[in-house]
Amino acid sequence: MWMMGYNDGGEFNLPDSFNGRKLRPLIPRPLPSTNNNSATTPPCLSRLHGTDFFSQYHHLAAVSEQNKMREFNTPPVVVSSRWNPTPEQLRALEDLYRRGTRTPSAEQIQHITAQLRRYGKIEGKNVFYWFQNHKARERQKRRRQMESASEENHRDIEILNRKELGASRTVFEVEETKNWAPHTNCSTLAEGSKSSCGYRMYDRWMDPIR
Amino acid sequence: MWMMGYNDGGEFNLPDSFNGRKLRPLIPRPLPSTNNNSATTPPCLSRLHGTDFFSQYHHLAAVSEQNKMREFNTPPVVVSSRWNPTPEQLRALEDLYRRGTRTPSAEQIQHITAQLRRYGKIEGKNVFYWFQNHKARERQKRRRQMESASEENHRDIEILNRKELGASRTVFEVEETKNWAPHTNCSTLAEGSKSSCGYRMYDRWMDPIR
DNA sequence: GCAAATTAATGATTTATTCAAG
DNA sequence: CTTGAATAAATCATTAATTTGC
Numbered sequence: 313m314w315m316m317g318y319n320d321g322g323e324f325n326l327p328d329s330f331n332g333r334k335l336r337p338l339i340p341r342p343l344p345s346t347n348n349n350s351a352t353t354p355p356c357l358s359r360l361h362g363t364d365f366f367s368q369y370h371h372l373a374a375v376s377e378q379n380k381m382r383e384f385n386t387p388p389v390v391v392s393s394r395w396n397p398t399p400e401q402l403r404a405l406e407d408l409y410r411r412g413t414r415t416p417s418a419e420q421i422q423h424i425t426a427q428l429r430r431y432g433k434i435e436g437k438n439v440f441y442w443f444q445n446h447k448a449r450e451r452q453k454r455r456r457q458m459e460s461a462s463e464e465n466h467r468d469i470e471i472l473n474r475k476e477l478g479a480s481r482t483v484f485e486v487e488e489t490k491n492w493a494p495h496t497n498c499s500t501l502a503e504g505s506k507s508s509c510g511y512r513m514y515d516r517w518m519d520p521i522r
Numbered sequence: 523m524w525m526m527g528y529n530d531g532g533e534f535n536l537p538d539s540f541n542g543r544k545l546r547p548l549i550p551r552p553l554p555s556t557n558n559n560s561a562t563t564p565p566c567l568s569r570l571h572g573t574d575f576f577s578q579y580h581h582l583a584a585v586s587e588q589n590k591m592r593e594f595n596t597p598p599v600v601v602s603s604r605w606n607p608t609p610e611q612l613r614a615l616e617d618l619y620r621r622g623t624r625t626p627s628a629e630q631i632q633h634i635t636a637q638l639r640r641y642g643k644i645e646g647k648n649v650f651y652w653f654q655n656h657k658a659r660e661r662q663k664r665r666r667q668m669e670s671a672s673e674e675n676h677r678d679i680e681i682l683n684r685k686e687l688g689a690s691r692t693v694f695e696v697e698e699t700k701n702w703a704p705h706t707n708c709s710t711l712a713e714g715s716k717s718s719c720g721y722r723m724y725d726r727w728m729d730p731i732r
Numbered sequence: 733g734c735a736a737a738t739t740a741a742t743g744a745t746t747t748a749t750t751c752a753a754g
Numbered sequence: 755c756t757t758g759a760a761t762a763a764a765t766c767a768t769t770a771a772t773t774t775g776c
Contacts (some may be wrong), residue, residue, distance in 0.1 A: 410749075418728045437724040444723075454751050454760090547744050604768060625761080651744060658762065659742080738773070744767070753758080 366427035369400035393437040400431040405442055414447055416440075575618075576637040579610035605648040610641040615652055624657050626650075 389498045398404065408416075408424065416424060416439070607615065618626075618634065626634060626649065635646045 421728065436728060437721050440724045440727060450750065451752095602769070605745080606769070648743080652742095654762080655742065655744085658764090661762085734776085736774085736776105739771080740768075741768100743766105743768075745764100747762100747764070748769090749762075751758105754756085 366404055366430075368402050369431060397432065397434070397438075397442070398432040401428045401434060404428055404431075405439070405446070407441070409446055414443065416443055568637040576614055576640075579614050579641065604645065607644070607648075607652070611638045611644060614638055614641075615649070615656070619653070619656055619660075624653065626653055 337383050404427075405424075413420070419440045421436050425434055428439070471520050615634075623630070629647045631646045634649050635644055638644050638649070693701070
């Protein structure tokens with residue numbers, strides 16, 4: 313359930329526009345690049361040891377403290393039988409993953425668990441399974457992407473007209489308005505204007521065979 | 523560096539910036555006699571989802587007619603540099619998204635583009651970017667939604683944005699995460715084996731000597 | 733009512749990831 | 755370990771929607 317953040321496909325969303333134009337919601341945007349915890353989080357004096365990887369997640373600890381308090385204050389506490397990572401824990405795990413940790417050894421698991429325990433309840437098996445699941449789901453996601461991309465993509469595809477992609481080819485504009493450019497490869501464009509063939513996203517998608 | 527709509531003169535552009543602020547090019551499009559009218563477009567039937575998907579947006583075509591008229595009535599047309607979907611186009615795209623289209627293949631992009639051209643000017647890259655953006659922003663919206671909901675419910679599910687992560691990142695931990703002491707001490711692994719009943723895989727990983 | 737100013741939405745680009753092939 | 759493929763996230767830039775002062 314907490315892996316919803318990685319599930320990018322499949323859900324169908326309700327339409328947020330009617331008759332074409334979206335109305336202004338007048339809701340202040342949360343400004344995703346700002347940390348809304350930073351105001352309440354004291355500058356935790358974490359030891360500046362160069363060896364403490366996990367100390368950098370202290371700035372998120374306010375949330376878990378809050379949660380802990382709330383957990384204690386609500387009498388009929390329905391404690392989930394399942395581990396749920398705190399933001400700091402999740403953050404640290406993702407960071408480790410990004411930095412290359414895939415299948416941590418027993419010692420690594422113990423180390424990670426011990427370090428992350430200061431952010432909330434956690435066990436070694438949680439760390440173990442987290443890496444298992446994360447690795448598997450990343451791979452799965454990737455595979456699904458490859459599938460959908462390749463299943464229809466590798467036949468002789470008509471290449472879209474790219475005259476407006478920044479390339480300076482006024483010559484083609486007239487004669488190739490209707491018939492699409494026959495698979496122009498990058499080398500022919502490279503000298504003309506570097507911005508046109510700067511490996512743009514759309515070009516790569518539409519013309520993957522180079 | 524941002525692309526200017528149709529000014530593809532490339533190498534001898536006069537400076538468009540003033541005081542560092544780039545000004546809008548507002549260069550009238552050449553309009554190379556491209557008939558983007560719907561009359562000449564053959565009614566290629568869409569088979570994206572098994573039916574003529576795109577024929578249902580004709581009832582919105584009045585708007586595009588209006589646009590076309592305006593285009594013809596004001597000779598020094600200053601055409602916007604960026605594509606703006608007509609209501610029918612937007613509706614069709616949203617419907618496709620709702621029906622599950624997320625990352626259309628090149629062929630799908632072409633097909634969609636061809637079909638939507640009868641409602642107004644459109645290119646493959648527009649379709650491509652539209653799905654990219656729409657998918658990303660729906661996900662973003664959902665994530666933000668989940669975030670705020672989880673804050674209320676004190677469930678720390680949110681995926682935190684990574685900007686602050688990068689800002690507070692320090693560079694000394696890579697070694698530590700990768701080189702840990704190779705000696706295994708099973709006595710420290712007691713925690714994992716506590717609940718070994720449902721976690722055999724984990725136990726085997728953590729304590730292979732059994 | 734109306735433009736100028738402001739703000740939100742969104743099209744288009746750039747950057748940072750991921751897996752896995754070599 | 756390096757790199758190719760292909761994004762998805764982040765960001766930039768522009769357009770529309772709205773507000774505001776007259």
